[in-house]
Amino acid sequence: MADGVEAREIVKTFGVGTEHEVTALNNVSLTIRSNEFFTLLGPSGCGKTTMLRLIAGFEMPTRGDILLFGEHMEDLPPNQRAVNTVFQHYALFPHMSVAENVAFGLRRLRKPKDETDRTVGHMLELVKLGDLAHRRPAQLSGGQQQRVALARALAPGPKVLLLDEPLSALDLKLRQAMRLELKQIQRETGITFIFVTHDQEEALSMSDRIAVMSNGEVQQVGTPHDIYEYPVNRFVAEFIGDANFIPATVAGFETDMLVCSTVAGRTLRVRGSGDHNTGDLVTLFLRPEKVLLHRQGETSSGRLAGEVVDVVYYGSETSYRIRLDDGTVILAEDRNMLDGSRRFAGGEQLFVEIGAETLRVLGQ
C-alpha cells in the first residue's frame, strides 16, 4: 500500500523578496503511513501549522512536493483534496446548527439526503453530541464545540484528518479525556491522523509516531518510546521531558561499554560503544527518573555521594535537585511509594546510582 502522506523536501518561505521574509519550513521530508496516528510536535512558531496548511492545500510549498496516497497534490485546491481539518479555533459556522455544520461537507459532495442524515447521526453519536444537534455553536461549551469540529471534519470520510492543536483550548481534565477519545476514534475509523501539538505529554500518550520539529526543521521522527529514550540531540531530549546532560570525554573501552570521564573527574560507564574514539568530547544524557536514590552506599560500588538541594513534590512523584560531592548538579525523580522510606528532605545526604544502561551518548 502506498504511504499515506509524503512530504518531499518541503520549503515554505513567506513574504519572499520582502523585508519580512520568513522561512517557516526548511527542507522538511516526512513519510506518514496510512492509518497512523502521527504527531508533529514542537514549540510555538516551529512551522507545525504551516505543514498542516500545506497538506490541506491552503498554502502552496515554495519548493518540494506533497503526495497523498501516491498522488501529487500540486496546485490542487483544498476542496479537491480528500483531507479534512479540525481547526485550532474550531471555525464552526455560527449561522448553522450543529447538525448543519456536520452535514456541510457531505452536502458539498452531493451525497444523497438519506445517506447524509445517517452519517450526521452516526457522527454526532461518535462524538456524543446526539441531543445537541439543533443547537447553534454559540450555545455550546468549548469542549462541545471541539467535538462538533471533529464530527464535521470526520463526516465526509477523509483519507487524512489534520488536527491543529485541537485540545489546547480545553481545561486539563477535559483535555485528558479527549486524548483517549481521539485515539479511540482514530482506531475505530482507521483514518490517518496528523495531529499537531506543542504538548509533549499529549504527543507521547496518543501517537504511533512523532516528528519533533524546531525552527522549521524536523529533528527526529520515531515512536514515543524512541523519542523519549533515544533522543538524537539535546533539543529533542530537552523538549520531551526533563533531562540531565553531563559533559564528558571518552577515556576508553570495555566489552560493549564506553568508559567516560566527566569534567569533574568522575568515571561513568555507558552501555553500547557507538562510533567514538578515545579523547572525544561527548554529552551524556540521563532521564531523572532513571537515577536511583539510596540512603546508604559506598562510592566504590558505583554509587555517588551527594546532598539534596531542592525538593519539588508532585503527588505521584517527587523531583530532587542533588549536588554530587564533585559539584555536579543532577535532577532525579522518584515515585512516592507507600512507606515513604525513600523520601528525602532538603539538605539530606544520600547516594545516587547511575546504571550503565540508563546513560546515553548524545549527538551534539
Added chain:
Amino acid sequence: MISLPRNSRTRTWLGLAPAWLVIGVFMLVPIALMAVISFLEANPYGGVHFNFSTDAYVQIAFEYDLEDNLVFNPIYINIILRSVGLSILATVVCLVIGFPVAYFITLQPPSKRNFYIYLITIPFWTNLLIRTFSWILILGRNGVIETPLLLTGVIDDSLNMMYTNGAITVGLAYSYLPLMILPIYASLERLDFRLVEAASDLYAHRLEIMTKVIIPLSMPGIVAGCMLVYIPSLGAFIAPDLLGGGKRLLLGSLVQFQFATARNWPFGAAIAMVLLAFVVVALMIYARSARKRALIEGDL
C-alpha cells in the same frame, strides 16, 4: 460600570434622558405635528384651518366629480406604487453593485482598504443636486453615452434615456450607493476568513463559499444597507425631479409639491404619513432580522 443596583433602572433612564430629549425634539414632535396636520382642513392660502377632517386621506384614493360624488382616482395610488417599486429597484441595483465592491475592498490589504473607503465617501463632499445634474449630461440627448454611439453609427436616433423610470432608478441608486457599500463592508470586514477556509476544506467551491458562508454571515450589513438605500429613496425628490423631469412624480416630490407649491399641507402631511408607514414596515423587517441574528449568535 458603577451603579447602585437598587435604583439602577432609574439611573439608566436618567442616563438616557439626553438621547430621549433629542429623539423627542427632533423626531417625535415633528412626526406628531405632521400627523395632526394631516387631520386638519387645508387653507387654500397656505397653512391650515383648525377643523378635524379626514379629507386629506380620502383624497389619496378618491376625488370629487362635477356632481360632488366621490369617485376612485388612481393617480396618487400609482405614485405610491411607483415610488415603492423604484425604491426597491434602486435598492436591488445598489446591492448588486455594492456587494461586489465591498467584497473587493475587504480582499485588499488592510493598508489599502481605508483608501478605497475614502474614495467611496468622496461624492458626499459635493452637493447632491449638482451630482445628480451631472447624470443629465451622461444620460441626456447628446450626452456622454449617446454622442459616441451616434458618431460611430451604432444608433441613429436618441435613446431617450432621460425622463424615464430607468433614469430615476439610476439617479437614486447613484445617490445612495455608498450607504449600501459601507455597512456591507463593515460586515464583511468582521467576517472570520477562517470560516472561508473551513468551507473550502469541506469541499465547497467558490460559489458555494459565497452563498453558504459569506452572504449569510454578512446579512446584517446587507439588510442595513438595503434599509439605508430604500428609506431615503422613498422620500427622494432631487433625482426624480431632475432625471424624471417631474413628469413621473414620486412620493418625495409629491410631498414637496403639496407643501411648497400646491399649499395643501394636510394632503402633503397625509402623503408623508403614508411614506412613514412604508418606512416603518421596512424597519420592522430590519428589527426582525436583527432579532433572528441575535438568536443565531446566542447573545440573547
